[in-house]
Amino acid sequence: MKKSFIAMVILEVLGIFIFSGCTSISAEKKLTNSDKALQVLNSLESGDPAAFEIWVSEDSYTQHNLTFPDGRQTVLDALPSLKKAGTTVEIKRVITDGDFVALHSAYNLFGEKAGFDIFRFENGVIVEHWDNLSSITAANPSGHTQLDGSIVIKDRELTDQNRSLVKNFVNDVLIGKNPGNITKYFDGDKYIQHNSGIADGLSGLGTALAFMAEAGVTMTYDETHMVIAEGNFVLTVSEGSFAAEHTSFYDLFRVENGFIAEHWDIIETIIPESERANTNGKF
Known part of the structure; x- marks a missing residue:
């Protein structure tokens, strides 16, 4: 009887670990491409390389920002310096279209900037990146900035x-x-x-x-x-x-x-x- 009780406890504990592991994997699988893109951009501010290491392809990452070479390693190497420089990222809008995720963001990246980033996903990881950046300027004659306005996606x-x-x-x-x-x-x-x-x-x-x-x-x-x-x-x-x-x-x-x-x-x-x-x- 005592051995049976101990065995049941062990099985219950193992069950908890197994269930927890499955929950974690399941939650990871439920991440959308837009979730992954958000994590990757936010890593520029946090300096944490985890999102880049998980969601950006190690073998094939084509870069269209012409100031960076191909591959994810250049960005990974730059993360500590970006964090030290006080980089901030405030994502305003996210648009998902098939394998493409576009983000419209405010950056403090060696000066205040507005930017668009586009990521292309393949088999759940980012394999290509495009962007366009410009310095933040004063509001226009109607009082609107480069980043304010509507954010809700509908229709x-x-x-x-x-x-x-x-x-x-x-x-x-x-x-x-x-x-x-x-x-x-x-x-x-x-x-x-x-x-x-x-x-x-x-x-x-x-x-x-x-x-x-x-x-x-x-x-x-x-x-x-x-x-x-x-x-x-x-x-x-x-x-x-x-x-x-x-x-x-x-x-x-x-x-x-x-x-x-x-x-x-x-x-x-x-x-x-x-x-x-x-x-x-x-x-």
Whole structure:
């Protein structure tokens, strides 16, 4: 009887350990790609390498930030220095589209910056990364900053419809295939703008473009490389030029009732090939 009791206790204890282990593994498996991307970005602030070691591929990590070489080790090596420098990361928006996760964040990374990061996942780990960064500037003429505004993702059943709307807008208006169609993409003058130099509404956009033309500043979109969408948010990644400099344009749009209602962007000059730490290209 005594031996049976001891055996039962041992089995119960083993059962607790086994159950706990299964719970831990199960919880880990339940992490979404967006959860993993959040952990990886937050490690830049914490300095803890665990997320990078778990969720970033050791064998294949293609880097499109042109100041970093391929592979995760460069970032892992930099984590202690980033923490020591007081790096902070405040993630504002996360968009998940299949194997892609895009994040819109405020950084204190050797100065205050706004940025977009895009991660591509394969078999549950990150295998590719793109980003666009710019310095934080003052609020625009309408009082909006580069990062404030709507954050709630809704209308997921309209993802493909909203993706097509924004893709067509970029082709028609930004790339310039049918610029006369601009008004069909907006509900009158209802349009919230987060670009630092442009006021709200189509009227604000028109004023800014006229000012640029008068100053001899040109902005050209040549090609869109990526369109990432979830519900009412759509992010486009395009290549072109701004003020005669080779440029990467990241534009985030919020769609409401079939119209573009809000816009954020990050514009980054693409460094020349002679200064790049990898050969993958910006896109």
